């Protein structure tokens with residue numbers, strides 16, 4: 258008989274297999290049904306107003322931190338729509354933010370609405386129980402990042418869960434970065450979130466508590482500047498919202514997977530990237546210069562830029578404590594002056610090391626990269642890509658509870674890389690749409706699980722972004738699939 262301990266990795270393999278995507282490009286339609294389960298908090302409700310001066314100041318400060326990290330920003334050029342300060346797969350923005358705050362008299366949970374730019378009360382919560390479950394201390398506050406899963410799952414299927422986690426990590430990293438800049442101490446709690454905390458928070462099916470950002474006022478806290486309010490924000494309010502189809506089997510599968518990731522170690526990760534705040538970096542340029550390239554120009558870039566980006570990825574992985582999770586940074590050079598076309602890594606001493614194997618002409622490598630990334634032209638035309646990976650053995654050993662922190666840690670590194678690209682004068686984008694198996698094959702190591710890709714190159718500013726969203730099953734390496742079938746611990 259197969260024991261429970263043996264079945265857990267088998268279940269994880271089975272689940273992850275269903276999250277993989279195939280290489281073909283399929284165009285998808287823009288999501289036209291606005292799903293807004295959070296409407297229950299703000300529609301017809303009054304924004305929170307408090308007469309307690311200390312709490313009022315606290316809420317203003319925290320609201321502004323949220324705006325700088327995830328708020329709406331004015332279009333960068335004519336004809337562009339309003340965008341947000343954190344990237345999101347498909348621009349679907351599943352991440353919602355709740356604040357757990359110590360009012361002095363009690364813990365309270367508030368929901369922040371980015372169009373109203375205001376907090377709303379969340380009735381029916383057991384805020385003290387959530388604070389206890391998350392191990393919060395008096396005076397601390399936590400921003401709880403909740404994914405409205407259906408927003409992303411309706412377009413990307415079960416793969417959408419990985420995107421939801423990466424999206425939330427971008428918001429969390431931005432928040433930590435801007436909070437530290439304004440004198441707060443910030444850390445990320447990726448594990449230790451429980452089903453009980455979700456319940457105490459009043460979350461419903463299809464809503465997942467994925468990350469908690471703990472904020473502590475510091476001795477050098479400054480007044481957070483008020484972010485500009487872009488024109489036309491109120492037009493984004495949907496006239497009506499569709500209900501999340503809770504019985505949808507794909508949503509059920511994602512919800513169940515998330516449930517299995519809850520619990521685990523309650524350790525917090527300090528997050529910092531002091532380098533992204535150069536002496537002249539103002540809050541506005543920090544928040545608004547980040548963007549995802551729509552396409553690249555198929556141009557070569559000097560190897561020094563690849564080295565700096567790879568170093569930034571390694572620093573981010575180490576600074577975020579993610580190295581403990583065994584995250585590796587792999588390079589794919591497609592068009593880099595001074596480097597061979599091929600795959601490699603960066604040593605601890607900062608040296609690029611290229612794996613042996615057949616030399617590919619640049620165009621052939623570009624085609625292989627494109628094919629592995631759902632034939633996305635943005636991947637094919639990039640200059641180089643950084644792939645964040647974890648060894649399959651580690652992934653399986655840490656089980657579901659380790660999987661969410663792993664993806665979140667890769668998302669934190671991706672967020673740091675967006676800032677690095679601005680510094681390097683390169684365009685970048687996270688690439689979530691890729692076949693795990695095809696990317697592992699490209700890296701010539703089927704024992705690696707690629708979690709996220711960051712592509713770099715010279716941006717083509719007039720391009721239009723194309724979505725690739727075909728989802729398939731069963732691209733786990735055959736050997737792993739055999740183990741999964743027999744339910745044995747690899």
Ligand SMILES: Cc1cc2nc3c(=O)[nH]c(=O)nc-3n(C[C@H](O)[C@H](O)[C@H](O)COP(=O)(O)O)c2cc1C
Pocket residue numbers: 340341342343344345346347348419420421423424427547548549550633635686687688689690691722723
């Ligand atoms: C998890 C994640 C996955 C993404 N995957 C892709 C992708 O596969 N291809 C792509 O071109 N862009 C991808 N993007 C970039 C988004 O399309 C982009 O963030 C969104 O359009 C918003 O634009 P902005 O980042 O410029 O604000 C991804 C972003 C995230 C956060």
